Amino acid sequence: MPVPFAQNELFPGVLTSTPKLLFRDLQAVQDRLQRWHGPLEPREVWDPLTQLIYSICSSRTKDAESHAVMLALRERYNGWPIGPNSYDEVRWELLRDASVAEIEDTIRLATFPDRKAVQLKRTLQSITERTGALSLSFLSKYRTEKIRTWIEQLPGAGVKASAAVVNFSSLRRAAMAIDGHHQRIAIRLGAAPQNATARQVEEALMPLVPAGWTPLTLDDHHRLVKKLGQSLCTLRQTQCRRCPLRDICATGAGDSGA
Ligand code: SF4
Incomplete structure (x- = not known):
């Protein structure tokens, strides 16, 4: 059912286009x-602090490098040997107290x-x-919105990091982490205007979440959209003819594609 985007009250004054929503x-x-x-x-689910550290390190960084950075942090700060829950053993206080130069060397595979x-x-x-104390376990007692606000007040965390912590970590609350892939595809689908921020994209998409979805479904959804963004709908190229979303995509449906 097409929904004119201009009727969305979440974006007063920022609309630059009126995309069609085809689903x-x-x-x-x-x-x-x-x-x-x-x-x-299955995702390896971490505690909220480990997830936050990953979110900061992984910004604008490919998955392989992000995971290599986490392994380097874990090895340097005494989380060895590797095991399914071995981040529980990492002493993040050592990371906190390390020099900036040492941290920069440890995470050198990340961008910036x-x-x-x-x-x-x-x-x-x-x-x-x-x-x-250096722990985020207390956040489990908070409402989801309070958790997100608390995290977003930290120096290195924004809306994507807060969503990732509440949704991907052991907190497992409802949120949609909008990385660059998800942001780009939501705009191309016609679910958000061209200039929408990550927060605005999340606010546009959450009302489109079916009632029965769980935090795990939201996590899966994010990961699937991201995989599309890494393959057929990249920053540089859209392969609309091969895309499974073409019939419901405002961009793909009106484009001959690659
Ligand atoms: S149809 Fe094209 S623009 Fe739309 S999501 Fe697929 S590749 Fe991207």
Whole structure:
């Protein structure tokens, strides 16, 4: 059912276009992506602090490098040997107290390691100052919105990091983490205007989440959209003719594609 985007009250004054929405809710997207991709590997679920550290390190960084950075952090700060829950053993206090130069060297495979080293240290210091300890386990007692606000007040965390922590970590709450892939595809689908921020994209998509979706479904949805963004709908190229979303995509439906 097409929904004129201009009627969305979430974006007063920022609309630059009026894309068509060619699907009723995100189930239509999910069904097509699941058929296209097949089953996902289970996610390794971390505690909220480890997830936050990953989110900061992984910004604008490919998955392989992001995971290599986490392994380097784990090895340097005494989380060895590797095991399914071995991040529980990492002493993140050592990361907090390390010099910026040492952190930058440890995370050098990430993009902007100099900037992220400062962000990581300041974030971990801020958590310690605000709570008296380096842990985010207390967040489980908070409502989801309060968790997100708390995280977004940290120096290195924004809306995507807060969504990732509440949805991907052991907190497992409802949120949609909007990375660059998800942001780009939501705009191309016609679910958000050209200039929408990550927060605005999330606010546009959440009303399209079917009632029965769980936090795990939201996580799967994000991962499937991201895989499409890494393959057929990249920053540089759209392969609309091969795309499983073409019939419900405002861009693909009106384009001959690659
Ligand atoms: S149809 Fe084209 S623009 Fe739309 S999501 Fe697929 S590749 Fe991207």
